[in-house]
Amino acid sequence: MVLDFNKIGLKVGLEIHQQLNTQKLFCNCPSEIREDPPDGIVRRILRASAGETGVIDAAASAEIEKQKYYIYEYYDDTTCLVELDEEPPHFINSDALRTVLQLSKMMHCGVVDQVHVMRKIVVDGSNTSGFQRTALVSRNGFIEVESEGKVHTIRIETLCLEEDAARIISRNPDYDVYRLDRLGIPLIEIATGPDMKTPQQVKDVAAFIGMMLRSTGKVKRGLGTIRQDVNISIENGSRVEIKGVQDLKIIDKVVENEALRQLNMLKLREEMRSRIKLELNMQTKDFTSFFSNTNSLMIKKNIDSGLRVYGRVYKNFRGFFGFEINPGRRFGSELSDRIKVLGLNGLIHTDENLDKYKIFDEVKNIYASLNLEDYDSLIFIIGNKEKCELAFKKIDETIKSFYEKGLSKEVRNAKDDGTSSYLRPMPGSSRMYPETDVNTIIPDMKNIDIPELISDKIIRFEKDYNLPKQIAKELVFEHDFELLIKKYPQVKPITIAEMLVSAPKEVKTRFNLEIDTESEKFIDIADKILFRINSGELAKEAIIEILVEFAKGNIIDFSKYTTNEDELITFITELISKHPNLNTAAIMGEVMKKYRGKYPGARIMELVKKYRGE
Template sequence: MMEINYEDLGLRVGLEIHQQLDTSSKLFCSCPTKLFEGSEEGIARIERYLRIARSETGEVDPAAIYEYMKGKKIIYLVPRGHVCSVELDEEPPHELNKEALAIATGIALGFKSRVVDEVHVMRKIVVDGSNTTGFQRTAIIALGGEVLDDEGVVRIQTICLEEDAARKVGEVDGVVIYNLDRLGIPLIEISTAPDIRSPEQTLRVASKIGLMLRLTGKVKRGLGTIRQDLNISIKGGTKIEIKGVQRLELLPKIVEYEVMRQLRLLEIKDELIKRGVRDEDIVFNIYDVTEVFKDTKSKLVRDKLRVGYKVYACVLKKFKGLLKVEVQPGRRFGTELADYAREWGGVSGIIHTDELPGYGISDAEVRNLFKFLNADEGEDAVVITIGTEDRCARALKAVVDRARNALLGVPKETRVANEDGTTRYMRPQPGAARMYPETDIPPITIDDRIINEALKYVPKDPNTVYEELISKYSLSPEISKQLIKSPYLIYFYDLVKELSDEEVTPQYIASLLTIHLRSLKSEGVPIENIGIDVIKDLLNTLKRGEVSKDGVIQVLREYALNPKSPINELIKKYSKVDVNDVIKVVSKIIELNREELIKKKDKAFSIVMGLAMKELRYRVDGKIVAEVVKNLIKGLDQS
């Protein structure tokens, strides 16, 4: 990786945190906010095509045009009991959810933001199918505010309350499938100013905002309930939007890789200028080059030709060698072009001469390709794609347009995060025409009643919580830090209040919610399947002496792996045995293995302990077994 001085580069990062609120109903109807988990029998299907409309100023948003041009069919899954005619856009929205408004206002007060006098709901155009209306409803709740960080104050620009989009569950052959169960769940959006100066600070600020949200006790947890978007720019570059980061720990890498990408794109720009490439040199001409590959040995090409597809090409003058420049780890400039081809043309990808010969395409075929196109093998690059003429034409035009934008350096675009921290092209950035007023919902005045309700949800200061956990509950500093970062913090207080005793101590509850659950997660156990009710039931059985502490962990493990398992059956499976039962088991083991144990007296404890725990594991604490084994093997000395 390249060494980067972010201060010299003028790095600027802004965050947009989107967090689902844990309300009893959706933002504009009374449907529940829990996702559908039933069978497909309870799901209806609705098919639609979405079209774009002009804003009130007569403009059309570029991002909307892009989505519309894809011409995709949308299938909506409508689970019974989770969706009503509001989500289907068959009924006007109901009044804005007052619970969600109070929570969002309380969060705003926690960030020292200035709550607006009157809330006006707006429509934000979205034509990717994730909203049945073709727009998302959003409302500014507060302006300003701050997040304190070691590198300085990061200003908050806006705090908005909006409806979450439908849940994308599939896409195949130009058909996108959404489940409407998530559409309309209240979502708070916190947008910071571009005050963040490093990848590490990005993580710290996002973590602090996330912590403040969790401290309200009114946000949802689990994968998909919180998403981070980033706006990243450097000197000479462009503000790039990166969408859909769900893993917090990925943020520093995304910033680092985007800076790397912009630097490499600026280098490509400089090289093009050095080569004397001008805007008018990069022209779109599409050529049918199927003839060049009629006898190809390439399986990739041959298989597509057999189904009737053709090979089309375009020439990028003086681009030779630039398409193989790495812009991010594992991604080259050619990959950037391929992203555009896929998104605009719907093709599976492109092949370019900077990576040939390859894919079974021979050196002779490459030479014939250049000759056929009358292109300069020493200076030019050729891009080919295979498919129908209309798709290939759209794809190659997008490639040429993107290549032309290379003369600008970093084109303005919206990108989406990959799992490894790299990003890929998603769509053009939306313009000002994207937003206009919602006429079906009257403005809401923020009065004293709403403010008083909101005060219940103002998050505590994290430092105060930290000190309280240590002083009041005798937790260690390390456990306190982990608990504050845990989504279970809010439940800790309730569990302690209701269940705490000599066996179920605050310290044990805290370690269960942090160390033990984190350990299960590291094993690959899907702990998101473990609800607080399950934890509460287990702690109750532990309090009654029905399971051991080891048994609690094993029940959680098995339940998380199969959440449809009846919890009572698992508790019964690992029910605690008393000391007398342990004595019987250990005595039997010693009797059956007496001769071996006498011969191996120095290893007798380990042998008996291993056999006993194999039978008693998770049903009794290991300390009790060890004590019984220690006492009973003393009898071997008298044999």
């Protein structure tokens, strides 16, 4: 289905969260993600507290309903009492704050007079304290981004500095396990206005902001270090926040699928309102006895473990639960998402293919016993009575709200296929209140400079150093490149570039040997090679051969790769005397056998021609 995004009134805003490559925000612990076994654990139960308005936030209430406890894994040497919420936060990390101020200047934002750290209530277990610390640093800025042949002005509504959450290790019905290595890593949060009108614009803006962030030289790189939350709405729909889009390649697909989901949900609502008068007054019934001899291994296993099969009738609902709203997702999937947060495994509804569950006969008998018509529907949930009653209450509340009010504001979780699943209600201002353990900060904009954008740096490298575009792209993060150009003026920039970028790849491709180009040892050997090329002791042709020996771990004997012109001339003249009938190419071949990598090929050819009298 091809969507007309202008016609449906698509509006999209971004919230980009980028980890900074500094120590943690409120302590001196390293921002290091670890996979080795932790040194210890603590167990906590979190409770929601009222925010600044005196009201408990809806999202926080939804989390408390899960009735979970949380286990936190920690390390003795890279986590401390601040992460465990056993010690007040220290002063805010000055390097992190400086980076946010720098980005504020790059995005034309107005920096606030005072930075106040706030507590944002989060009781999903991802913070040991039950809140996340966040601080507004600047607002009301803009960036200009080229997309689809036009330059678009995108508002930057806010720029915040906050602490990252703990890292989820496992989820279980009654508890979740988190690791504290990620908790407290500084995050920049950039919130744009809802100014993007097509999925491609969203992709281009996200890429441009990512480039700006990397231009500071202070951000972490790699999977999980940057996360995009996408706020999407269409006309007559509702604002939905899709969290955790990590792969920029699918962000346009996520936007398109959410627009499609909202469109289909609106079509479903129109059909429901035209076909039925909503009455949700049926009681939950225990249907376990109908499944006593079931062929469904899944249901039998659950019954044998002591769980029951509960169900509820939905009059005249045939076709509604099976209504497709996204590829592979139906209205029943939406309802199932809402009860999974209770620790249940979802639901079964009668719009599904019941043969898949091997319960066709059981459902047929239930229909007969209740005198139901073909256009009636049933939902089954497996669990204990308390949780199933709560689940049906949630389902009915969701259906009633959808029927009467339309789409709800909600937070959804991005899936790998570009669709999304329900996560929780949209949080509001009720979850914010002041952090009393951190002093007010007066931002100092003195000496805050604007770094060169990566896009501009690539163009400059191409122009100033006559580099191919791809090599220029790879060099923008090589801080040593321009230092080496200044240090060794007799070496061509392309030779230095190939030394840092192309040569290690060639060693890997031709000899299957790895070179860690970020290691101090590589920087040292590169410096030694370039020093000798600059002084004329070494030919650039020797670079690959030397790096192969380096990659093998051998000690480099540079005398093997150096020569002088007198020795070279002697060899050439003697060769010509012994073989006067050999042509220039043949003489060149013999000389290169001995001196390849020790002297520039062009100079060897020049000498061969000279002493052959050409």
